[in-house]
Each structure stands twice: as structure tokens, then as C-alpha cells.
Amino acid sequence: MSLYDDAVLVLKGFEGRGGQAELRQAYLDHLAAHGDAGMWKACTAGHVTASALVVDPSRGRVLLTLHKKLRMWLQMGGHCEPGDVSLAAAALREATEESGVPGLTLLPGGPVRLDQHPIPGPCTQHLDVQYAALAPADAVEAISDESLDLRWFAYDEVASVADESVVRLVEATRARL
Numbered sequence: 162m163s164l165y166d167d168a169v170l171v172l173k174g175f176e177g178r179g180g181q182a183e184l185r186q187a188y189l190d191h192l193a194a195h196g197d198a199g200m201w202k203a204c205t206a207g208h209v210t211a212s213a214l215v216v217d218p219s220r221g222r223v224l225l226t227l228h229k230k231l232r233m234w235l236q237m238g239g240h241c242e243p244g245d246v247s248l249a250a251a252a253l254r255e256a257t258e259e260s261g262v263p264g265l266t267l268l269p270g271g272p273v274r275l276d277q278h279p280i281p282g283p284c285t286q287h288l289d290v291q292y293a294a295l296a297p298a299d300a301v302e303a304i305s306d307e308s309l310d311l312r313w314f315a316y317d318e319v320a321s322v323a324d325e326s327v328v329r330l331v332e333a334t335r336a337r338l
Contacts (some may be wrong), residue, residue, distance in 0.1 A: 165197040167247040168209055171290065175272055177333075184275045188288050199288075202240045207277075207286035211251035212238020213267065213294040214330050215260050217313070218338050223331055224302055225323060226259055227310035234314075234323040236330060238289065239307075248272070252292040260296075260311065261303025268293040273333045276326045293334040 162170075169192055175185050191207060192199045200209050214236040215224040225234040237259035238252065245251040249267055256265050274291045304311045314322060319331050 162246075163197065164241055164245055164247065164251075165192065165200050168192060168200060168290070171248050171271060175275070177272075177275060181275055184277060187277065188275060188290075191288060200241050202284065205282075205284050207284060207288055208240070209248070210238060210240055210287045210289045211245075211248045211255060211292070212236050212289050213252040213256035213265075213292040214273070214327075214334050215256055215262065215265065215294050215296050215300075216268075216334055216338075217296045217300065219298065220313075222313045222315050223319060223334075224260055224262070224296065224300075224311065224313050225319070225327070226305075226308040227312070229307055229309050232309070234312075234319075235327060236291065237294075238291070248290050249292060252290070253294060256292075256294045259305045259307055261305060262296055262300045264297040264300075265294040268295055268334070268337055270337060273337055274330050276330070278326065291330050293330075293337065 172188050198204045228235050237256040239255050241251045272290045273293050276289045302311045320328050
């Protein structure tokens with residue numbers, strides 16, 4: 162199965178709340194219009210990305226990265242790569258690479274949220290499929306080249322450092338937990 166086929170299956174099976182059904186359809190329409198190209202960074206009309214919020218439920222906290230280019234506190238994530246066999250695999254790869262935490266596991270049940278956001282050109286938008294990754298009890302983070310900083314935040318601290326999309330992701334993840 163191709164990454165494109167996996168994305169279509171994941172999106173068709175996604176059951177989000179609060180406007181997520183319309184967004185899911187917009188993602189499916191985008192993929193129908195652009196085919197496999199809609200998965201890759203080269204698609205300037207927008208492309209699917211995969212991310213994961215690293216969460217430590219036992220301590221009530223999440224790990225965020227201070228993104229080097231955007232200078233914003235965000236969940237781990239980014240572009241799909243040719244070696245990714247699924248959106249889940251892409252999200253887990255990105256979370257592991259950017260957090261430096263080995264042994265992450267995705268929260269069961271598929272993606273937690275979808276988030277469509279504009280980005281600086283030449284591409285116009287990311288169609289982000291957002292997962293949650295559970296950190297092992299002994300997790301120790303290690304900053305990557307893509308980050309200015311990496312830090313754990315208590316659930317109730319996230320709204321003071323991150324934008325609304327990250328806050329909604331934390332809320333949806335906590336509801337899933």
C-alpha cells in the first residue's frame with residue numbers, strides 16, 4: 162500500500178469533532194485533486210504532513226519544540242518522506258527524531274486531530290494529520306537540529322506558550338487518554 166493510499170484510508174476512518182468532518186473532507190478533496198503529489202513538499206497547492214504531540218500522562222505534561230524557522234512552541238512533526246509506509250509511521254519518525262526520545266508509542270485509535278494551516282511560500286498550506294505519542298516513564302529528551310529548544314510543559318501551561326492549534330491538540334489528546 163502506498164503512503165497516499167494509507168492517507169486516504171486513515172482520513173476516511175477519522176472521526177473528529179468540532180468541524181473536523183468538514184476538514185477531513187477538504188483533505189480528501191485535496192488528495193483526490195492532486196493524487197500522490199498531494200503528499201509531498203513539492204506540491205505548492207499544499208501537502209499532507211504528519212505530527213505527534215509527545216505526552217507523559219503520568220506527569221500531566223507534554224513535550225514541545227521551539228521550532229527553529231517558525232520560532233513557535235509546537236508539537237513534533239513535519240513532511241512525509243519516501244521511506245514512510247504510513248502517516249502513523251511518519252508521525253512517529255518525526256516525533257522520535259525531533260524529541261530524541263526512544264521508545265515512543267502512538268496513542269491507539271489513529272489521529273487525534275487535523276489542522277490545516279498556512280505556511281510561507283512557495284507552498285501555501287500544510288494539511289497536518291496529528292497523532293499523540295506516549296513517552297516512556299524514563300524519557301529523556303535531546304534537542305535536534307530543527308529546534309531552538311525542547312521543553313516539557315504541564316497541560317495547563319501550554320496555552321501560555323503555544324498557539325490555539327497546539328492547545329486544541331492537547332485538549333483532544335487528554336480527552337482520548
